[in-house]
Amino acid sequence: MVVSQSAFALMVFTDRLFMSRIDALHIASALGGGVTFFVTISLFQGVISYATALAAQYMGAGQLAKCPRVVTQGVIMAAACQPLLLLLGWQAANLFEWMGHAPAQVALERQYFFVLLAGSFLALTKTCIASYFSGIARTRVVMISDVLGVLVNIPLTYALIFGVMGLPALGIQGAALGTVIATGFSVAVYALFYFNRVHRRRFSVMDSFHYDRGILQRYVRLGLPSGMEVFVGAATFNLFLLLFQSYGVNEGAAMAIVFNWDMLNYVPLIGMNIAVTSMIGRYVGAGDMTRTNHVISAAFLLAFGYSILLGTFFIVLREQLMNVFATPGEDFSTIVTLGSQMMIGLATYVLADAAILIASGVLRGAGDTRWLMITSMLIHVLMLVFQVYIIKVLAFGPMASWWAFVATLLALAAIYLWRLLGSRWRSPERLARVMAE
Known part of the structure; x- marks a missing residue:
């Protein structure tokens, strides 16, 4: 799962690296458009990604035939939400102008956003089937499919941006189109594994293509809080990002570059989060919570070890890392100076990210999604209120x-760890309610 998520990070990283070869405006626009797209689909993606925990719980309970039914219900939801997604996307595209971005940046952000939105069904379908394979402990399938998708994406995106190999030079639209095509390719690879004869027979795949009210109700009951958590977290983060970009193009570019390096820590930790969710889910399904402490200890050891190494790397080489994205022939000194200071903050919160993602993975696998939703929403909304006050009212600097x-991230990590150290999330009565259809 770490390799799989790292492949995704590499894809986004190279997209923005290609954008930097045009100018700083394209870097900032790719970040704004990309994050806004994620916010638009985040509620539905958060619900659908709960397939990891559901499939793991059914597998732990020995109910293998119910695992692929989770996929069917997820694809039904992905198709059903398309009209609403288009409506939301049409309104979300106005955010760029409302936040006071320059007209040239607004035009680029909208182009990137709308191409990604056109591929939203593929993105949600990929999330569903990848979550399913993670839940049944076939994480090698996820790795192979995602890595192959990235190997298609990188050269294709380069060709579509700059117009090589006989393809038109589409600029920022080419970056988004390359992502959509690569996502479709990954879905096709997943389908090969899904309909493989051995897998098909073991999980009764061909009998799973029907509406299952019980599974869908569990999906909504447990997955909707998870989706709301993701949505509010992503929405408030995106609004903060757009507010920060109102400082100017240089500030927006500096943030985009810092968050690009942040992905080297955050995205692999999402792989750990998914793995922990799957393992805890299987123990919940099996009714055996005796080994959960071993999973938690191992996950924190791996996550903290990785984040400490990367945080040190961010501090020592912060100026060099900023200069990787320098546009040839342009003065990049202002962006490097600001970004280097921001890299110190990045190195400060990488351990908080590790704590948040491991703790939330454990709690999500155990079905403690309502508490996660309430806590995450409260902290993120407070963060946005403070940011509006700092940026717009007090007019403080970046x-x-x-x-x-x-x-904010340090506070959220402390609260999640407090919940994890308690015992309410693992009480037998609550776990029995989680498994009820």
């Missing part, structure tokens, strides 16, 4: 806003 963001 570093004040940045350190307030860092403090």
Whole structure:
């Protein structure tokens, strides 16, 4: 799962690296358009990704035939939400202008956003089937499919951006189109594994293509809080990002570059989060919580070890890392100076990210999604209120806003760890309610 998520990080990283070869405006626009797209689909993606926990719980309970039915219900939801997604997307595209972005940046952000939105069904379908394979412990399938998708994406995106190999030069639209095509390719690879004869027979795949009210109700009951958590977290983060970009193009480019390096820590940890969700889910399904402490200890050891190494790397080489994205022939010194200061904050919160993702993976696998939703929504909304006050009312500079963001992540990590150390999430009565259809 770490390799799989790292492949995704590499794909986004190279997309923005290609954008930097045009100018800083394209880097900032790709970040704004990409994050806004994620916010638009995040509620549905958060619900559908709960397939990891559901499939793991059914597998732990020995009910293998119910595992692929989770996929069917997820694809039904992905198709059903398309009209609403288009409506939401049409309104979300106005955010760029409302946040005071320059007209040239707004035009680029909208182009990137709308191409990604056109491929939303493929993105949600991929999320569903990848979550399913993670839940049944076939994570090698996820790795192979995602890595192959990235190997298609990188050269294709380069060709579509700059117009090589006989393809038109589409600029920022080419970056988004390459992502959509690569997502479709990954779905096709997943389908090969899904309909493989051995897998098909073991899980009764061909009998799963029907509406299952019980599974869908569990999907909504447990997955909807998870989706709301993701949506509100992503929405408030996106609004913070757009607010920060109102400082100017240089500030927006600096943030885009810092978050690009942040993905080297955050996205692999999402792989750990998914793995932990799957393992805890299987123990919940089997009614055996005796080994959960071993899973938690191992996950924290791996996550903290990785984040400490990467945080040190971010501090020591912060200026060099910013200069990787320098546009040839342009003065990049202002962006490097600001970004280097922001990299110190990044190195500060990488351990908080590790704690948040491991703790939330455990709690999500155990079905404690309502608590996660309420806590995450409250902290993220407070963060956005503080950011509006800092940026628009007090008119403080970008570093004040940045350190307030860092403090929010540290506080969220402390609250998640407090919940994890308690015993309410693992009580037998609550776990029995989680498994009820």
